[in-house]
Amino acid sequence: MSSLLKVDNLESYIGLFTILHDVNLEINKGEAVALLGRNGAGKTTFLKTLMNLVDTRSGSIELNGKSLVGVPTHKIAKMGIGYVPEDYGVFDALTIEENLKVAMWKEDKETLERLDYILELFPDLKIAYKRMAKTLSGGQRQMLSISRALVNKNQILLIDEPSKGLAPVVIEKLAHALKEISQNTTVLLVEQNFAMACAVADKFFIISEGKTVESGNIKDLMQDKELQNKHLGVV
Numbered sequence: 001m002s003s004l005l006k007v008d009n010l011e012s013y014i015g016l017f018t019i020l021h022d023v024n025l026e027i028n029k030g031e032a033v034a035l036l037g038r039n040g041a042g043k044t045t046f047l048k049t050l051m052n053l054v055d056t057r058s059g060s061i062e063l064n065g066k067s068l069v070g071v072p073t074h075k076i077a078k079m080g081i082g083y084v085p086e087d088y089g090v091f092d093a094l095t096i097e098e099n100l101k102v103a104m105w106k107e108d109k110e111t112l113e114r115l116d117y118i119l120e121l122f123p124d125l126k127i128a129y130k131r132m133a134k135t136l137s138g139g140q141r142q143m144l145s146i147s148r149a150l151v152n153k154n155q156i157l158l159i160d161e162p163s164k165g166l167a168p169v170v171i172e173k174l175a176h177a178l179k180e181i182s183q184n185t186t187v188l189l190v191e192q193n194f195a196m197a198c199a200v201a202d203k204f205f206i207i208s209e210g211k212t213v214e215s216g217n218i219k220d221l222m223q224d225k226e227l228q229n230k231h232l233g234v235v
């Protein structure tokens with residue numbers, strides 16, 4: 001497997017506050033990776049730093065060997081990073097169809113095939129295709145948000161806490177869809193819901209106080225109650 005995203009000694013800041021102190025992580029093409037850690041550990045800030053929505057002070061971020069540091073956010077997106085923010089990032093006043101069309105870089109055969117795939121993956125969206133996004137449930141909005149990133153030919157999807165605020169039955173559905181997505185696309189998933197992370201990811205990294213402190217195979221973490229208690233508070 002070849003390295004797709006490589007982050008070394010990353011430090012980033014918001015205003016006067018240094019949020020990330022030392023983040024190191026490597027993701028290979030085709031992997032499904034969970035980024036875990038307690039509330040306020042720096043997971044969202046890390047995704048935002050990758051997208052240059054938060055400023056990097058030092059360290060390196062490379063996608064396929066090309067530096068992302070200082071690159072404008074829209075160019076990072078075009079380099080193949082699909083970002084699904086925590087607050088959905090959908091347009092309430094547009095229908096599902098319009099939300100997807102607005103997100104498309106182009107409307108070629110490949111994109112339209114991806115759109116068909118999305119509507120198979122999320123039948124809820126197919127049924128409600130002409131409905132305004134504001135009328136959708138939390139789960140449907142999350143599906144739409146993921147679909148907006150999925151409709152383009154991205155190299156990696158960054159998904160920030162997709163399970164947040166959703167009912168267990170919806171989370172299960174979403175986990176299933178994300179597992180399916182991860183068969184074709186490299187995924188970096190930020191999650192507080194450990195069961196969801198385990199259902200989707202093969203590998204994990206843990207962030208604590210702005211530093212990556214642990215990494216490995218998620219199957220090993222599932223067995224390691226001590227590590228779970230130390231960094232995740234999972235009982």
Ligand SMILES: Nc1ncnc2c1ncn2[C@@H]1O[C@H](COP(=O)(O)OP(=O)(O)OP(=O)(O)O)[C@@H](O)[C@H]1O
Pocket residue numbers: 014015017019037038039040041042043044045046192
């Ligand atoms: N705009 C901001 N100004 C100052 N500090 C901030 C800002 N945004 C985030 N932080 C701080 O950065 C730290 C990391 O926050 P972040 O949201 O990245 O954590 P997280 O691991 O994603 O947690 P959560 O799951 O609760 O969102 C926290 O201490 C938070 O208070």
